[in-house]
Amino acid sequence: MSLIFSLPVILEESKKEYETIKAAASSSEPFFPVEQVNDREGALPNMLVHGDNLAFIQYLMREKGLEGKLRLVYMDPPFYSKASYDAVIRLKSRKIPDDCAIKPTAYDDSWKTGIEDYLRMLCIRLFLARDLLDEDGCCWVHLDWHAVHYVKILMDEIFGQRNFVNEIIWNYKSGGTGKRNFSRKHDTLLFYGKTSGHYFHPLQEKSYNRGYKPYCFKGVQEYEDELGWYTLVNMKDVWQIDMVGRTSSERTGYATQKPEQLLCQIVESCTRPGDLCADFFGGSGTLAAAAQSLGRHWISCDMGGIAMACCLQRMAQKKSGFTVLQMRPDPWGDALELDVKIEQLRGADEKKVTITLRAYHGRMDRIGLKDQERETVEAFLRQDSLQLLAYWSVDFHYDGKTHRPEVSFPKAKEEIETVCERRGRDIHKISVRTVDVFGGTTLKVLDLSSWERSR
Template identity: 55%
Template sequence: MTAADTAESTRRNIILTADNLDASSYLLDEIAVGRLARPQLVYMDPPFYTKRNYTVKTPPGFPQPDGCFVSGEAPGARAFSDATGGQPFGSYLEGLAARIRAARDLLDISGSLWIHLDHHAVHYAKVIADGIFGGPDYLMNEVIWQYKSGGSTKKRFARKHDTLLFYAKDPKRHKFFPLTEKSYNRNLKPYRFKGVKEYRDEGGWYTVVNMKDVWPIDMVGRTSRERTGYATQKPVALLSRIIESCTEKGDLCVDLYGGSGSMAAAAEALKRQWVSIDENPLATEVTKKRLAARGATFTVEER
């Protein structure tokens, strides 16, 4: 039996309906009694302080091929509210700080935290996380997720990226597995440098290099097969990159703001253990259906 097989046989996947602070202390208790591994990855995709309400919209042709379907919910049902109701920015940041601290406490010594935000709050999150982790040396990358989507304004450049802050609990011991990407040659012609392998596809000549920190990845579009209808759903391709770069088969990945369960779906496909937490029962309902349709085994809990 290989190490990966052993990890497989002890895997424990959980869908948890709870506030993520309560859930984090529950997970810490489970870790303390040996019922749960320490996570190698914690992913946080919190509300961005956009002051908007988000909905669950049943897309045409629902249920989707992977079985996502929010039973009994009218199209347009409220999924979650992003700091509406007058939550002051200060208390939003305090909440974020508490979750970043909880995430760090959960992590294995070789683990990492990924915080996904946009221009509204990412600069504050960086200052807060630098303080919690011990300084800017703990920030491994600021990854730009670049996407195309409809909508722009004449008042400024179109905003078409999110920022992901990648922190290592211990920058000397953190797991990291470099990924690679194609780098197209200038003028798309061969360089013919000695010792450099070159390839060609329909786009032209390219070399293979270590992946950079700007990631062009498509959003989950209206007609995408992975679309669940849960607003703010992130693409599995994005989560897969994060998981593959920072974890190994059998490792535990925790999503503190699970939403439609995109991180769980990616972790399941990559044979990692996963815990997906959301305070909104609609979100955990979508996650349950999504993961069940993939043949995943998991427990469903409420706190």
């Protein structure tokens, strides 16, 4: 059947499923707050979530009461490209001669069951996203030629044609060329308001004068930069922004990472400082990074372990405060070997505690790696296993429930700290949490009284 006839059916079925989800009396699947990074009091609404976004949206509505509270939902889902995407993870070690890059699959966009299933998946989430938005809020969906035209028709039904605001063309230079087609160099972003009264703050851009010379028109403010003279005009709907380059400081190695500038333009035009923005296909966390730098709050959800590890590293490096949620508690920390040194400081009621990581024995057998890469990972596990960690953190006052670290170590420039020192009073129970580059986690709890007794 032609897709044109399937669209009303897809819409109808998705709407039914959405209504069933909303009407379900039972509570949603639980999400466990496993860590509060740079936010010991848990005062910030920022959330980094590892799990399926459908379950998480239900959790936000039922457990967090966030229906009608979000100002911006940005969705950068798989594009129905029929491909799968690799992340590039660089590993460096003094014990292993060559620097290595492994390329595990970050996420799959092959949709063997067809475009109808893909559109249904998106439609249900769009219905729910609409309900999460406040009356001034807006929704952006980031796609390309593969599916955007069908999604536009579905969004017209879900959000209402009159609430369609813009089709933004993001034009870039990188990517391949075709022998039988013009080179494809743009993505399309669909921008809808929840209502026609959505919040919008126009941005400005440079418009260079012809010949880059000053016009000197009366009443027109002109500026000059290294290219020449320009005026400032309201931003147009075609955005020329470079993809994240190989050497860019923004680069996380996550496949299909979007540039922060693109997300900053969206966040700045559609939200005010303090507003809550969400990305339910968060990947490496570009929306979170943009929101953080502009003083907005953020939620970033992704079902991939590599995405979660990337986003955690990125946001911890930015010193952002947030809660990490996942669908299961952390497994017990048997995979982590560490040493603890406790010194009672003379003349003070204080201890000095030094934690030194020794080795990590995380299970990597379920990760989709090619043979040679598996050998590389095994070599690291044998010789320099701590290099497989993306992040670790220590809570020196663990309350037995939530890991709320005082110190955290995101891997930066392919290096990770392995020693953590702390002086303080009332240090009795310590928790150490680790996250490896594939998203595997552990939580190790050290009870100092039994530790001291056993020495």
